[in-house]
Each structure stands twice: as C-alpha cells, then as structure tokens.
Amino acid sequence: MFGTEFLARVAAAEEALRQLFPATPLQLNEHLSGRFGARIYLKREDLTPVRSYKIRGAFNFMRKRIAEGAATGRFCCASAGNHAQGFAFACRHFGLKGRVFMPVTTPQQKIEKTRMFGGDAIEVELVGDFFDDCYTAAKAYSREAGADLVPPFDHEDIVEGQASVAREIRAQLSGETIDMVVMPVGGGGLASGMTRFFAGEDTPSPALRFVEPQGAPSLRTSLERGTLTRMPQIDGFVDGAAVAEIGQIPFATLKQFRPEDVILAPEGRLCGTMLSMLNIEGIVLEPAGALAIDALNNLKDEIAGKTVVLVVSGGNFDFERLPDVKERALRYEGLKKYFILRLAQRPGALKDFLNLLGPDDDIARFEYLKKSARDFGSILLGIETKAPENFAILLQRFEADGIRFQDITNDQIVADLLI
Template sequence: MSGFPEGVVRAAEAMRGLFPETPLQRNDYLSAKTGARIFLKREDLTPVRSYKIRGAFNFFRKALAADAGLETFVCASAGNHAQGFAFVCRHFGKKGVVFMPVTTPQQKIDKTRMFGASHVEIRLVGDFFDDCYAAALAFAEESGGLMVPPFDHRDIIEGQATVAHEISAQLAGEDADIVVLPVGGGGLAAGVTRYLGEQGEAPRFVFAEPAGAPSLKQSLAQGKRVRLASLDNFVDGAAVGEIGRENFRLLKEFGEDSVRLVPENRLCATMVEMLNVEGVVLEPAGALAIDALKDFPRKELKGKTVVLVVSGGNFDFERLPDVKERALRFEGLKKYFVFRFPQRPGALRDFLTLLGPDDDIVRFEYLKKSARNFGSVLIGIETKDARNFETLRKRFAEGGWAHQDITENETLAGLII
C-alpha cells in the first residue's frame, strides 16, 4: 500500500482518537424491498451527525504537523462543515472563527457553538452564503488565520476517504457490487472512489445528487466544471453551485449516466418513510443515497451487495411539516385546486357531497371575488389513496365545478400554498 491509500489509513488511525468508526449496518427493510443485501454506512452517527468531521480533522491534523504555531482557523458554513470544524477546534484547542449568513437558523448556530465551546467565535455576515464566504476569506487574509475549505482540498478529500477504508474493513473480505454516494461539493465521492479504485476494488459507483442542484451531472455532461445559474436549496447539505476543482479532477472519468438526480419531493417521502419505519432521522442530504434506490430496476439489484452512504442526520424538526407536505404531494395523496366558487347559500354544502369517505379538506381559503356571483377559492384535499383523485375529477366535471390543479405549478404553489 502506498500513496493515497496509505495516507487514508494514517488519517483513519489518527481519527480513532476523536471518535470510533461508524457502523456499517445491514438494513433488512430495504433489503426486503429491493431483493439486494443493503448496507447503510451510518455517517449520521459521528459526534456531529455527519461525515464532515473527517475532512476537517484531517485538514487540521496535517496543517498543524506542518506548522505547530498555527493558532487561528477560519471557515464559512451554515451547516455540517461548521459543526465538524467547531468540534475539531475544541479537540485541538485552537481558535476557530465561523462565518455564517445572518439568515442561518438559530438551531444551527447553537449547535456549532455547543461543539466548539469557548474555542469558537461565530460571526453572522450577509444574507447569502457568497457574502459570508467573501467575508471569511477577507478575515483570514487580514488575521493570518488558515481558511478550512468545505470540500475542495486534497486533505479534506483524504479525510472523507476514511469512510471507504472503514467500509472495506467492515465488509470483511466481501466485495460491494454497488456503492451509492451522495454528492454536493464532491469531497466524499472523490475520496471514496479514489481509495477503493487504488485498492483494486471495482464496485459500480452511483452518485446521488439533488435534482435542483445537478452540478456534477452537468459538469460530466460538458466535460468541464459548470457553475449552475440557479439552484434549489432544499437539500441544503448538498446544494452546491459548482463541484470542487480537485474533486472534479478525480471524478471526471465517470459517465454522466452514473449520476442519479433525486427529486426533492420524492426525497421527502424517503425521509418520512425512514423515520416512520426504521426510526432513523435523516437530513435531506443524508437520505439521497437511500432515495436513489428507487431509480434502479429490481433486476439490477437482486442478489447484489449494495452500500449506501448515509451522510448526515442534522435535521431541524421545525422543517418536518414542510417535509411531510412535500412527501404527500409526491405520493399523490395531497393536491391543491383553485375553484371558481359560486357565491350563493349552500354552495359549500353541495361541494362537500362530492368528497368520498377517505377525502378530507385540509385548506379552504378565498383568494378573491373574481365576479359578483363567483369567487376564486383555494382548496387543499388530502386522501388515503391517490386513485381517489380520478374519481373526484370526474365528479367536479359532472357537477360543472370549474377548477385548476396547481399542485405541480411551482410558481403558483410557491406564492399561495
């Protein structure tokens, strides 16, 4: 063993002084659903509930080995990188300055402060991450502090690759047929694929990326790094506008078809499913690899050994209503309609007679009176079987109830739901 794998092994050995290896657990529920032997690499069980602690620790370790006099480290993050950074600052007894956008939820600020204790100072700057990042760079230059990048650095990649080193040992000589990796900036994917490749292991790698932030897929399609013009921030742990430079160098040989784009609403259904069935709390990015299973034909999985990297479990339960809402919409169990509602006594009673025993009105709101005799009404309906909506549509048509289904209209839904 030499070069990169040797460095990963050294990083993993040093890391054991900080936290034990995370478990690789066979999941009977997912195995039964797919016909495969599904293993979950539980990175949500690190001290900071994500794999980000690995890269941060390795970066600090190597920086301090090169210059023991370093005293101040800097990062810009509103999520898992900040928490891993803070934990490592406390471990090494070094000062850390974390820059976060002013809009960062208080829960994330409090957790970062808790992990770093007296060693970390948090500065809230700007409404958007780009402003925050620029401020962090300026501070690092002025103060002589060392900037710790979230993913685009060789030492970060080497640290994240310790996930692969642990997986190899935990499989105890058995080869994984498929390894599914979530992708944001690409540090985890670059590290795991390089380590296993240089060890002579050749599983099929599949990358799970948010549909609203497809930076790796678009970059592979064009053969160069692509900065996204816009992105959906719902999967905040993996919504990155541009794949890392070093990360893409290590991933550019993969085909565009190796990336599975995960729809955000479908991802919510997976999060709710894992919470209700398995009792596992996942953040959106942490559920990406599990959700990507839904894109595999059963024949591709049957009898295979599949490893899914569960990247994080830092879920703010204040988001749960939104996650449940998105899940119901994806499953076709909840829809929103705008009706042209007659302004007469008994109209609502007449409408209610159209509903079946499993249908329930969960939202009723007058939007405006569009005419003297009619008004526009937003009605949300939830049901127990998606097929019930076909029956309802027929009843609406037969009764002359003019309406528009706005469930999938992102513009309208974003404004009024």
C-alpha cells in the same frame, strides 16, 4: 493519485481520527434489504459526534497544518451547517480559535449545534443568504486576520480525510464482495476521496454511484457538458448537499464517470424517504442524509441479489421542518393537491360542493380569496387523499358539475404566494 501513497495517507488520517471517535457502524438493514431484494448496508456517518462525515476532512486538514508547523493558531471556515460543526468540534479538540461563517438561512438547529460543539473556541457569523456569500466573507477574513481557511471540500487534505469512510467500509466487510457503493455528492470531497481509495486498492473496485439533489445537479451537469459547470440557480432545500459548483479537485477525479452514474433525487421523493426511515427504522436524517437511500428507487433493477453499501450522512434535522417535509412528500406522491376554484355564492352551494368529495378525500385547506364577490367566489382549496387516482375521479366530478378550477400544486410562484 490513486496509488499506494494516497492509501497510506488515508490510513494515517483514519488512525488520527480514532482520537475523536471509533469507526462508524456498518449495519445490514433488513427493511431495505427485503424491500429491494439485495444485501443493503448503511454506513452510518450520521453517528459521528457531529452527525455527518464532514468532521473527517476538517480534522485532517487542521491536524496536518498543525503538524507542519504552518498553522497560524487561528482557523476559519464557511458552511451551511455540517462542515461548520466538524470544524467547530476540531477547533475545540485542538484548543485553537476559529470563526465560522454561515448563511443567514441556515437552519437554527445547525447554528446552535455548531456553537455547542465549538464552545468558547469558536465564533459564528451569519452572512448572506447563500453559501457563496459566506464563503466570500470567510476568504476575506482569512486574508485580513491571517487565519487558515479550512475549505469544505476543494482541498487534497479534505478529500483524504473523507476517504477514510471507504477504508472503514473495506475493513468492516473484509472478505465479502462489495458490488456497489452509493454515496451523496455536494461539493464532491467524499465522492472523490472514496473513488480514489477504491481505485487504489489491489482488489476489484465496486461499482460506484453518486446522488445529487435534483435541484442542485452540479456534478451531473458538469459530466454532461464535459467541463466544470457552475449552476446559475439551485434549490437549497437539501442544504447539506446543494452547491452551485462541485470542487475543482473532486471533479478532476469524478470526470471519468458517465452522467448516468449520477442519480438525481427529487426533493419531494427525498422527503418521503426521510419519513419512511423515521417511521419504520427510527433513523433521523436530514435531506442530505437520505440521498443514498433514496437512490435505491432508481437502482432497484440493477442491485437485485447484490451487496450494496449506502453512505448515510447526515442526521442534523430540525424538527421544525417536519411539516414542510410531510407537505413535500404528499405532493410528490400525488396525495395532496391545491386548487383555486370558482364556487357559486348561493345558499347550498357549499353543501353541493362537499357532496362531490369521495370517501377518502379530506379538505386540508379552505379559504375564500374574494369574500365580497356577489355571484362567484374564488376559493383556495387543499385536498389530501389516500390514493393518487382519487384526484382523477374528483376532477371529473368538478367538470361535470361545471366548477371552474385551476391546479396550482406545481405552480411554484402561485403556490408560494397563496399557500
């Protein structure tokens, strides 16, 4: 499984991919290297034609079906976005018809890009709220229409195609020791493919670390329990990597690792990483694309003085999501909080309240929830500040002034209802 035969198939996959695009850049990032005291390279999979590595597996699967003479002439897939775009691009390249099943909740930018890459070669059908819904629909369509279903990650040919990322990295850093490779994990196709490639080489394998969204820890949970585990519920914010269950084929490879080798990236911290890369480096990343970079926060003591490669994928970000990303980042960093508080209904009460705020406290939201109350009114209050410790001072002032309040920042149900 990890030997020369697999390496040969990966070499063939990479050679075929050159029909579509050159090897993606491997760039030494001075900002991250200086910040973490290491030589940090970014493998820019966000610079493929579809802005993610997913095109590699989809293309490899389809080219092999065609070469084998097994293709029916029609393909289909299910995807929350990135796999769909790679699939659509490959359909148009091969001149074959395809149908893409996507969740209704897929960001509009990814839907439109899928249509753009596929052109007249593909049809897009929106089904259900989650990936599992559209995957069920895709499998049903495959049976009924006799179409070849191109899986997003759980197939040997997909794993083989994604492994071409590792082959490019090795060639681009030829002669230099790679101490660690950090890669994102959703369904596990990329992670298992790269693991197999490095394990099959004659040279020592670099240390491997994997990164999942904290709200969708399928691999980490499966490793902790020692068996493939389906998550009963996931947070879909990191739509490019949030899956309920890692693939069976990828897990067969990845089950050798410790749970500690899988880093869970909090969604709020991930938002801060996205904003940092956008503002400092001008690199536009979707949440899944920032996973490997965000993991540096967990690895900083382990990587000092070492050469580290981060797989960055993808870059399909809908800028309509930017306010939500900023909001999540501020909350995670402790710079923004929401409160429900009781304020006396008397002349001058509002002025007295405003005098409690510090010089760096800014009111971002102020809304009466019960305007008809005679003695006290309930208020929804949102405050941004420049340092987290400012909130401790502010709350002491609230208490000293007798203001009753409730912090609802992390109360998901109440916050979603009111904010």
